[in-house]
Amino acid sequence: MQPAIDLRGLSVTFPTPSGPVHALRDVTLSIEPGTVFGFLGPNGAGKTTTIHTLLGFLEPTAGQAFVFGQESTATIARERIGYLAENPDTYTFLTGRELLTLTGKLFLLGPAVIRERADRLLDDTALTGAADRRIAGYSRGMRQRICLAQSLMNDPDLLILDEPTGGMDPLGRMEIRRLITARKAAGKTVFFSSHELSEVELVCDRVGIVAGGRLVAEGATADLVKPGQSLERYFVDLVTAAAARTEGVP
Amino acid sequence: MKRAWIVSTIVWYEMLRRKDIYVLFIMLAALLVVMIALDVFGLGQVTGYVKDIGLLAAWLLGWILAISTSIRQLPQEETRGTIFPLLAKPVTRWELIVGKWLGVWVVVLTAVLMFYLTIWGVVVLKGGAFNPLTLLQAYVLHAIALAVLVAIGIALSTRLNADAAAATAYVLTGAAFALAPRIPVLLAVTPGFRGMLLTGLYYLLPHFELFDLRRRLVHDWGSAGGVAMAGVILYGVLLALGFLLLAWIGYRRKRFSRGDLL
Numbered sequence: 001m002q003p004a005i006d007l008r009g010l011s012v013t014f015p016t017p018s019g020p021v022h023a024l025r026d027v028t029l030s031i032e033p034g035t036v037f038g039f040l041g042p043n044g045a046g047k048t049t050t051i052h053t054l055l056g057f058l059e060p061t062a063g064q065a066f067v068f069g070q071e072s073t074a075t076i077a078r079e080r081i082g083y084l085a086e087n088p089d090t091y092t093f094l095t096g097r098e099l100l101t102l103t104g105k106l107f108l109l110g111p112a113v114i115r116e117r118a119d120r121l122l123d124d125t126a127l128t129g130a131a132d133r134r135i136a137g138y139s140r141g142m143r144q145r146i147c148l149a150q151s152l153m154n155d156p157d158l159l160i161l162d163e164p165t166g167g168m169d170p171l172g173r174m175e176i177r178r179l180i181t182a183r184k185a186a187g188k189t190v191f192f193s194s195h196e197l198s199e200v201e202l203v204c205d206r207v208g209i210v211a212g213g214r215l216v217a218e219g220a221t222a223d224l225v226k227p228g229q230s231l232e233r234y235f236v237d238l239v240t241a242a243a244a245r246t247e248g249v250p
Numbered sequence: 251m252k253r254a255w256i257v258s259t260i261v262w263y264e265m266l267r268r269k270d271i272y273v274l275f276i277m278l279a280a281l282l283v284v285m286i287a288l289d290v291f292g293l294g295q296v297t298g299y300v301k302d303i304g305l306l307a308a309w310l311l312g313w314i315l316a317i318s319t320s321i322r323q324l325p326q327e328e329t330r331g332t333i334f335p336l337l338a339k340p341v342t343r344w345e346l347i348v349g350k351w352l353g354v355w356v357v358v359l360t361a362v363l364m365f366y367l368t369i370w371g372v373v374v375l376k377g378g379a380f381n382p383l384t385l386l387q388a389y390v391l392h393a394i395a396l397a398v399l400v401a402i403g404i405a406l407s408t409r410l411n412a413d414a415a416a417a418t419a420y421v422l423t424g425a426a427f428a429l430a431p432r433i434p435v436l437l438a439v440t441p442g443f444r445g446m447l448l449t450g451l452y453y454l455l456p457h458f459e460l461f462d463l464r465r466r467l468v469h470d471w472g473s474a475g476g477v478a479m480a481g482v483i484l485y486g487v488l489l490a491l492g493f494l495l496l497a498w499i500g501y502r503r504k505r506f507s508r509g510d511l512l
Binding site: 151154 | 253263332335338339340
């Protein structure tokens, strides 16, 4: 079976006026289908760069990124991906139902499938009552939920969540946890980037920790964290050590 | 290209709901009221005068609408962050460019059609008439010119922010409207290197005057020949396609900079 995500020596460098910035350095990672993978790292570690490369927004400077065996820059790779951005924003001039319908059309789904999925997702995200109101009138939480519903319109085999719980209230976080559990039960893969270590500990089968653009640890949570140690302690120790090691490396 | 069509429908929703297009209609309505009411130098009953002013207004308003709406399409997707969920779907950047172009073009075409119908109504009210075939030809060529203008706006906005793209587009297309038809006259009195520069400019600038049949309509010169029409349409289609290709080249590897990508 093809890995859901396969990164091979992935490096991304941004040219800047003050010299090149190495956002990712030689990241190699393979995630099997059906895994809930937590992708952790401090700010500026390379989490969003990795996600943007997986989605084909960025081309690798070196190495390759594959999604279900397809090169990440290929349009076909995105047919099986659902993506919820950090601080998601959307077309506020549309109604919730229009947004989901247009999303379904972009995946070339048939009208009956679009109608059925839109109704179900609106129901799942408690937005049925607001479905025909413009998103401009939605609260922040409602906007996050409609963006989440949008990311599920194609029933993706790989769901990429970039800091999905940032700014969410406890109920919203619980909703995200419930969603991730449901995706896993359906055999789908979830790639979950987060600062919220407690959330990651609760829902993820495996975690990867990135610091300074390098993947510094990867494995099952139970294998990485010693008994009696928290994931948070492990993360802080690892990232601090990685920062000390890479200091001075251009 | 089905996805390009779907992207274009997003543009239609936005333009209809943002309501800024209605401001132009109000401006046109105000202009027409003035045209109907005014009787400058006793010319109020001369329908040629009404046609001339009305068609000039349609060209000016179409030009403003085409540039002002096309240049903001891509930059606003980036600044509000909607580019990320959009391109996370199986939409290619070429489909995005074509979808945005098509969306703006159809809205501007519809607005200009309303202008033409309104002008036609005023002319009829004043007891005048248009040659229907010439009016249709004028509208078709105007539509092709708008396709080129929208493609220029989209192409400039792939690499410039909305303000810079607007300024550049207005200067470039304004110069093309005003200067290109006069270059042959200027060449007669501009020898040497400057003449060569002018010749180069003549071939570089889009020739929007070719799409402008206003004088034929105003002076009732009759319709244009089929071969000339086909030639001008082909020229316009190639120009629009060329600018769309430029837009794609400028956009296909573009990195987006909302927030910190690291």
